[in-house]
Amino acid sequence: SLCLCxxxxxxxxxxxxxxxxxTAFAANxxxxxxxxxxxxxxxxxxxxxxxxxESDFVLVQNLLTKPCFVLFRHNSEQWMCxxxxxxxxxxxxxxxxxxxxxxxxxxxxAAKFTADLFGSEQSDFTxxxxxxxxxxxxxxxxxEEMLTSHEQALRxxxxxxxxxxxxxxxxxxxxxxxxxxAVSAVQxxxxxxxxxxxxxxxxxxxxxxxxxxxxxxxxxxxQLLPADAPRYLLx
Numbered sequence: 058s059l060c061l062c063x064x065x066x067x068x069x070x071x072x073x074x075x076x077x078x079x080t081a082f083a084a085n086x087x088x089x090x091x092x093x094x095x096x097x098x099x100x101x102x103x104x105x106x107x108x109x110x111e112s113d114f115v116l117v118q119n120l121l122t123k124p125c126f127v128l129f130r131h132n133s134e135q136w137m138c139x140x141x142x143x144x145x146x147x148x149x150x151x152x153x154x155x156x157x158x159x160x161x162x163x164x165x166x167a168a169k170f171t172a173d174l175f176g177s178e179q180s181d182f183t184x185x186x187x188x189x190x191x192x193x194x195x196x197x198x199x200x201e202e203m204l205t206s207h208e209q210a211l212r213x214x215x216x217x218x219x220x221x222x223x224x225x226x227x228x229x230x231x232x233x234x235x236x237x238x239a240v241s242a243v244q245x246x247x248x249x250x251x252x253x254x255x256x257x258x259x260x261x262x263x264x265x266x267x268x269x270x271x272x273x274x275x276x277x278x279x280q281l282l283p284a285d286a287p288r289y290l291l292x
Contacts, residue, residue, distance in 0.1 A: 069257060071284040072157050075099045082128070082165050091126040091161065093153055096162050098286035101125070114184045120180045124150045126161060128188070135171045138162055141192040144177050148262045156287030168199045238266040244268075246291050254291040255281045264289075 072093060078100040081089050083090050087106025091098055095231050102120055106113040117139065124146050127139040140158060142151060162170045172191045174180050235243070236259070245251040246269075255268040267288055268281040282288055 071282055072153075072160060072287070073097055074161065079165070085130065087130050088116060088120075090120045091128060092124075093157060098126075098157060098164075102223040106130075111184050114182075114187060117182050118179045121182065124154055126154070126158070127182075128165075131171075131187070132190065134169065136169050137172045137174060137191065138170050139182060139187075140173065140175045141179075141182070142175070142177055147172045147259055152258055153287055174267070234263045236263055236265045239264050242269050243291070252279060252292075253278050256289040256291070257286065 073115050077098045078089070078091060081100040084103075086103050086208060087110070088102075088104035088157055089100050090102035092101045093099075094101075104113065106116070110129075113127065120127055121141045124142050125140075127141065129137045129139060131137055133246070138158065138161070139225060140154060142154060158173070165212045172187075174182065174184075174187055174190050174281075175283050186284050219260055239256055242251060242254045242256075251269050251271055252273045253270045254266070257267040259265040267283075273292070278290065282290070
C-alpha cells in the first residue's frame with residue numbers, strides 16, 4: 058500500500074477544457090454540467106436559469122446521476138464549482154476528477170470562482186449548504202487579509218498539518234497496491250537516486266510507474282506529465 062504526505066506528492070492533470078465548454082461558460086448561463094469525455098472537460102448540460110439563484114439551485118440535483126462537476130453562477134459574475142462523486146465511483150474516476158478540479162477553474166478563470174462544494178450524495182447539494190460554504194469562504198478570505206505575515210505562515214502550517222492527517226485517514230480507507238516498477242522507483246526516489254517519479258493508476262487499479270527522471274531543473278518535470286490523464290508526481 059502507499060501513503061504519501063502532501064509536500065512530496067502532487068496530483069497533476071493536464072486535461073484541457075473543450076472549446077464548447079469555453080463558449081458555454083462565456084455565455085454566462087446559470088448552470089453548466091461538466092464531465093470528462095475523451096480526455097477533455099466538456100459541457101454536457103446547460104441551464105440558462107432565471108433571476109432567482111435559490112430557485113435555480115434546485116435544478117442541480119437533477120443532474121447528479123454520475124460523477125461530474127456542476128458550475129453554478131450564484132450572482133452576476135461569480136461561480137461555485139460543485140463536484141459530485143458518489144460513493145460507488147471507481148478509483149480512476151475519483152483520481153481523474155480530483156486532479157481536474159483546479160485545472161478546470163484555472164482554464165475558465167480562477168478569479169471567477171469563489172467557493173467549492175463537494176458531495177457524494179444528491180442531498181449534499183442544497184441551497185442551504187451552498188450558502189453556508191459561500192459565507193464561510195468569504196469570512197475566511199476577509200480574515201486572511203487582516204492577518205500579519207507571521208500569522209499567515211502559522212495558519213498555512215496548521216492547514217498543511219490537517220491536510221496530512223486527512224490524507225492519512227483517506228489512505229486507510231483506500232489501500233492501493235503498487236507494481237514492482239512503482240515500488241522500485243519510489244525507493245530510488247527516497248534514496249535520492251531519482252529526482253522525480255510520476256505514478257499512475259493502471260487498469261487493474263494498482264499504482265504503477267509512469268515516468269521517472271534522475272535530474273530535473275525548474276519546470277522540467279512538466280515534460281513527464283501526459284496531456285490526457287492525471288498523475289501523481291513525486292518531486
